[in-house]
Amino acid sequence: GAMAAGEGEPRGGPALLGLVPAAPRCPHGPALLFVKTSQGKEEGRRFYACSACRDRKDCNFFQWEDEKVSESRLAAREEYNRNHQPVFTHRQNVERYKNFVLLPLSKRRFCQECQQLLLPAEWEKHSDHQFLCAISTAQLKSPSQLLYPLENKKTNAQYLFADRSCRFLLELITDLGFRRVLSVGTPRLHEIIQSKASQEEDFRVRSLLLDIDFRYSQFYTEDEFCHYNMFNHYFFGGEGAHETCRKFLHQDNGERVIMVTDPPFGGLVEALASSFKKLMAMWKETEDGGHNSQEMPTFWIFPYFFESRILEFFPSFSMMDYQVDYDNHALYKHGKTGRRQSPVRIFTNLTPSMIVLPMEEGYRFCTICQRYVSSGNQHCEMCNSCTSKDGRQWKHCVLCKKCVKPSWFHCSNCNCCALQNHACEKTDAGCFVCGKAGHKRSTCPSLS
Numbered sequence: 001g002a003m004a005a006g007e008g009e010p011r012g013g014p015a016l017l018g019l020v021p022a023a024p025r026c027p028h029g030p031a032l033l034f035v036k037t038s039q040g041k042e043e044g045r046r047f048y049a050c051s052a053c054r055d056r057k058d059c060n061f062f063q064w065e066d067e068k069v070s071e072s073r074l075a076a077r078e079e080y081n082r083n084h085q086p087v088f089t090h091r092q093n094v095e096r097y098k099n100f101v102l103l104p105l106s107k108r109r110f111c112q113e114c115q116q117l118l119l120p121a122e123w124e125k126h127s128d129h130q131f132l133c134a135i136s137t138a139q140l141k142s143p144s145q146l147l148y149p150l151e152n153k154k155t156n157a158q159y160l161f162a163d164r165s166c167r168f169l170l171e172l173i174t175d176l177g178f179r180r181v182l183s184v185g186t187p188r189l190h191e192i193i194q195s196k197a198s199q200e201e202d203f204r205v206r207s208l209l210l211d212i213d214f215r216y217s218q219f220y221t222e223d224e225f226c227h228y229n230m231f232n233h234y235f236f237g238g239e240g241a242h243e244t245c246r247k248f249l250h251q252d253n254g255e256r257v258i259m260v261t262d263p264p265f266g267g268l269v270e271a272l273a274s275s276f277k278k279l280m281a282m283w284k285e286t287e288d289g290g291h292n293s294q295e296m297p298t299f300w301i302f303p304y305f306f307e308s309r310i311l312e313f314f315p316s317f318s319m320m321d322y323q324v325d326y327d328n329h330a331l332y333k334h335g336k337t338g339r340r341q342s343p344v345r346i347f348t349n350l351t352p353s354m355i356v357l358p359m360e361e362g363y364r365f366c367t368i369c370q371r372y373v374s375s376g377n378q379h380c381e382m383c384n385s386c387t388s389k390d391g392r393q394w395k396h397c398v399l400c401k402k403c404v405k406p407s408w409f410h411c412s413n414c415n416c417c418a419l420q421n422h423a424c425e426k427t428d429a430g431c432f433v434c435g436k437a438g439h440k441r442s443t444c445p446s447l448s
């Protein structure tokens with residue numbers, strides 16, 4: 001997902017307390033409870049803010065936890081929330097799509113300003129907008145190419161998989177025998193699955209997309225897309241959409257389902273984890289209680305420096321070495337072709353040895369670790385594991401008793417390894433990004 005390095009919550013900024021019952025609502029569903037912190041300590045009043053939008057320009061919802069909200073303000077807020085829903089409902093968009101595909105090519109227009117398929121009666125209203133003509137069936141089947149990637153830096157930034165990564169993921173999923181994919185914030189993966197399913201008769205995989213980007217409702221039916229907020233597990237379509245998701249997970253006794261998610265990152269790992277746990281619980285609710293002791297198979301795609309945070313919530317997960325890369329992110333392309341190595345990895349609760357990584361890209365199998373590792377990742381005999389996180393060869397520090405980045409040196413002042421020019425300062429509160437002491441978020445070595 002979104003990954004402008006260092007965009008995490010600044011130290012001293014608010015800390016997330018989470019989703020609480022009866023929380024007030026903004027247009028994005030129940031708000032999350034936060035508390036102001038300073039120097040890592042909770043202090044001051046608690047408040048509610050929008051779960052989805054970190055930029056107050058996008059949603060300025062704010063309420064002190066102990067604030068008394070008058071009846072009239074509550075009514076105004078409800079009215080506001082209603083008015084800030086999309087113009088068309090999903091059902092309406094499905095109807096519109098049906099009419100759109102009946103049009104001859106010459107009458108198929110897409111308004112680029114409104115990001116909307118236009119029916120001829122609406123042309124007039126959009127006459128001074130830029131539009132695309134002759135929208136083909138192929139274009140309708142790849143909406144992620146047609147729609148502008150949302151670029152809001154703080155919230156909804158969309159980073160679409162490069163073809164290489166998207167194909168790799170799909171192949172991995174099919175090779176592992178999965179038949180259904182719950183695509184949470186992965187519109188491009190969803191799109192190649194749906195498109196293949198409509199073209200190849202013997203392709204059996206299906207996908208349900210859960211995403212906050214409502215523009216996708218123009219291209220998918222209510223069985224293929226749910227408008228969903230993954231920071232508060234909120235289905236905008238209400239109980240009906242909830243039920244669609246439940247049904248999808250429970251088909252074939254809940255067998256051969258995998259959840260794949262590529263969320264925006266920005267410090268709300270806990271909120272994401274709590275939503276994913278709810279989706280996993282939904283899967284578990286199958287009638288015969290068949291897989292009581294199991295966890296729904298999951299790929300959580302996220303930067304490697306969040307490893308400890310993710311493992312905190314999902315101890316069964318492990319991080320794969322595969323570098324996921326993106327089309328529209330110049331900084332994070334695959335090592336071989338791009339300017340920089342992507343920091344984005346796959347976290348999974350599947351057995352690591354089953355996640356076969358492409359040999360032709362240099363990945364190899366470590367028989368001791370029983371997993372595929374990147375070419376530069378050497379097995380360290382002291383640690384007894386392949387220790388590199390970023391693909392470069394790491395070096396073992398006997399004093400720290402662990403492997404560290406090649407650019408680090410042991411600092412006797414801090415009594416740990418760090419970049420040579422790090423500021424030797426001891427702080428109580430750990431760095432926001434990696435949780436380690438001795439540096440601040442802005443100089444976090446994991447972001448270098």
Ligand code: SAH
Binds near residue numbers: 002051184185231
């Ligand atoms: N790499 C993926 C896209 C990841 S970008 C692909 O190519 O398919 C992150 C995705 O998460 C976007 O599709 C974005 O719309 C979605 N997203 C952002 N915030 C969200 C939220 N609060 N709830 C659900 N989806 C969200």
Ligand code: ZN
Binds near residue numbers: 026028050051052
């Ligand atoms: Zn909001």
Ligand code: ZN
Binds near residue numbers: 370386
């Ligand atoms: Zn190894």
Ligand code: ZN
Binds near residue numbers: 381384401402403
């Ligand atoms: Zn080591």
Ligand code: ZN
Binds near residue numbers: 409
């Ligand atoms: Zn050291």
